[in-house]
Amino acid sequence: MLKYTNEQIAAMIAIQNLHKSYQIGSNSLPVLKGIDFNVKEGEMVSIMGSSGSGKSTLLNIIGILDEADEGSYHLDNIEVKNLNEKIAAKYRNKFLGFIFQSFNLINYKTAVDNVSLPLYYQGVSRKEREERALFYLEKVGLADWSKHLPSELSGGQKQRVAIARALASDPKVLLADEPTGALDTKTSYGVMELLQQINDEGKTLIIVTHEPDIAAMTKRNVELKDGLIIGDTIINQVRPQLHV
Amino acid sequence: MNNFFNRDLWNEIISSLKSNKTRTLVTSFGVFWGIFIMVLLLSAAKGFETGIKHKFQGIATNSLFVWAQRTSMEYEGMSKNRSYFFDNQDAKSIKDKVKGLKIVSPQNNFTTLIQHNLKDGDYTVEGNAPEFLGQKSLKLTQGRFINQQDIDQKRKVAILGWGLIDELFEKGETVIGSYIRIKGVNFKVVGVYKDTSIDGQRNIRAQQNIHIPFNTFSQVFNFGEKVSYFFITADNNQSVTDLKEKIIGLLQKRHKINPKDKRAIGNFDLNEQFEKFNMLFVTLKAVSFFVGLMILLSGVIGISNIMLIVIKERTKEIGIRRALGATPYVVKKQILSESIFLTLLSGMAGVSFASFLLFLVNLKIDSLDPYDSMILNPIVPLPTILIIFIILIIFGLLAGMIPAQKAVKMKPINAIRTE
Incomplete structure (x- = not known):
């Protein structure tokens, strides 16, 4: 028991007996039916499952964008429970970086302004914001595109900007919801290569996907079905170069 | 962040207003028009008063x-x-x-x-x-x-x-x-x-x-x-x-x-006759103020309405911002600021345009014999402008309140999911 608790403390994400159901009219639709799930620092986890398996819901709860009905969730040893929106926003800003399938860039802001947005909400000074945003844009290989609007970028470039934005506040965990879902294979592999590189530098990553080849590029594969984890395996990471 | 006159906040406001020029313009026009009419009515009332009182000048009216x-x-x-x-x-x-x-x-x-x-x-x-x-x-x-x-x-x-x-x-x-x-x-x-x-x-x-x-x-x-x-x-x-x-x-x-x-x-x-005149002017002023205010109110309802639509349009954006760490306070502040800024800007444009028109009217009146015209020097005094200013800020706040409340009430995840 004590060993288990220690393990829990060491985990970046510790989830126990998580339940979540959605109200549809008068019916309650259970989506998560008791998830136990730990992620240690530096892991790169893929969550797979068919649509309706609850993988996105799990990711949203991890991202404090949604709340569980039951069970406990610790993020870096801080219990995430009954947070008011102000503290939730602060945690999201400090601990989490989001990467979405549809990029979700703000379309009237330039790449560099999009990337510096999390820093703006942290109250970082203008100059420093710009410097840090440019640093991350360079990291994703888009330094020359910093003054461009999202509409002037390709899908892959947009996702790279989104990744730079997720990295900007130097979060503990990066959460990606189908990050390659809107991209072609070649661009997808480019994005995955970048994510691997970020993981190599020590960042914890959780990626929701339904594409097996994308899942194969992570280090651990969790499979969800009907709101329960049916498989959790450590895998040999595939480097995208092999495919190209 | 806490400073209302923060440059970043203004950048945010201006860029989001710029992002949809048509709606910004259409929205502003309601308030612009309301203030414009209000100023014209008030100055016409004032000018009429000055004109009539001029005719009593030099007489001990009491x-x-x-x-x-x-x-x-x-x-x-x-x-x-x-x-x-x-x-x-x-x-x-x-x-x-x-x-x-x-x-x-x-x-x-x-x-x-x-x-x-x-x-x-x-x-x-x-x-x-x-x-x-x-x-x-x-x-x-x-x-x-x-x-x-x-x-x-x-x-x-x-x-x-x-x-x-x-x-x-x-x-x-x-x-x-x-x-x-x-x-x-x-x-x-x-x-x-x-x-x-x-x-x-x-x-x-x-x-x-x-x-x-x-x-x-x-x-x-x-x-x-x-x-x-x-x-x-x-x-x-x-x-x-x-x-x-x-x-x-x-x-x-x-x-x-x-x-x-x-x-x-x-x-x-x-004196009694003069008091009757004074009552007439007070009534006239009150009526013009009331009518102006009502027109202004419809303009403000327009702003609120359009802000609501805009919030709906921007639900996703607000969701993204909140995922990136924007607190409800920050979101509310931005929406309220946008609405106040828009109201003030269009209101001041209305005042300026009305003043310009009055300036031209004054030029015309000055060239007439003051004893022939019933209206003299139609102006809006500075205190009235200040009152209008305060009313605009209050109305701007009111216009932004409902949309701002609506924007933060939604769960961020639902906001992001809307297309």
Whole structure:
């Protein structure tokens, strides 16, 4: 028991007996039916499952964008429970970086302004914001595109900007919801290569996907079905170069 | 972050307003128009007031005129339809017994033949006290008015209306120091006046009167103690209307007039008339303010409405911002700021445009004779602008409140999911 608790403390994400159901009219639709799930620092986890398996819901709860009905969730040893929106926003800003399938860039802001947005909400000074945003844009290989609007970028470039934005506040965990879902294979592999590189530098990553080849590029594969984890395996990471 | 006048906040506001120029413009137009109409209405009301008041300029408006007429009721053995006169003692008695009066000046007048050298004509001669000058809007263009020595020594001096000069004098002839004959009696001309009241401007006869000392009038023309009119002006802080009953009561008692006899003492309360005007202006102002406010309100409802649509359009954006760490406070602040900024900007544009229009109108009015126009100098005073400013901020807050509340009520995940 004590060993288990220690393990829990060491985990970046510790989830126990998580339940979540959605109200549809008068019916309650259970989506998560008791998830136990730990992620240690530096892991790169893929969550797979068919649509309706609850993988996105799990990711949203991890991202404090949604709340569980039951069970406990610790993020870096801080219990995430009954947070008011102000503290939730602060945690999201400090601990989490989001990467979405549809990029979700703000379309009237330039790449560099999009990337510096999390820093703006942290109250970082203008100059420093710009410097840090440019640093991350360079990291994703888009330094020359910093003054461009999202509409002037390709899908892959947009996702790279989104990744730079997720990295900007130097979060503990990066959460990606189908990050390659809107991209072609070649661009997808480019994005995955970048994510691997970020993981190599020590960042914890959780990626929701339904594409097996994308899942194969992570280090651990969790499979969800009907709101329960049916498989959790450590895998040999595939480097995208092999495919190209 | 906490500073409302933070440059980053303004960048956010301006970039989000710029991101949809059409809706920003359409939204602003409602408030622009409301303020524009409000300012125009208010300044028209103000201009009308200035115009009318200008016509009263120089007249002691806090004044009451009384004159003796025939009685219409019997009283204490006196028959009805009796004619009587006021007398010099009345003036003293009114001044002594009614507190708060500034001037009680008597007047007698008649119309008679006036001669100067070979020219003559029938004109009105008034016997007046020196104080009369302050009660009527008479402006001396030459010489002086009646003074106390004239009264005490019963001097035969006269002040002529400028309209008489052309009638009685040759061109270029010296007026001051010359003599005119009133009913055959020689009077020395010591002054020339101009009547600047509305009546004087409209009526040449008002510029052709002759003023002589009251006591001289009484003695030379055999009026004895009789007084035809009293011009009574109250102190500035005392409405003459409030004293009217007391003054008339006193006169009724002195001349044995039935207190119920309304016709025996003719009177004209200028103050009352003026107060009515003032009430009219207050009402006019209130109505214009109200109408303007209502128009403005519809503009503000427009802003709120469009902000709501915009929030709906921007639900996803707000969701993304919240995923990136924007607190509800920050989101609300931005929406409220946008709405206040938009309201203020369009409101100030409305004020500016209305001011520009008024400037052009003023140019036109200034080129007209001030006595011909009913509207003078239509402007909106600065305090009104400040009030409008405050109203705009409040309305801006109101307009933003519902959309801002709506924006933060949604769960961020649902907001992000909306397309």
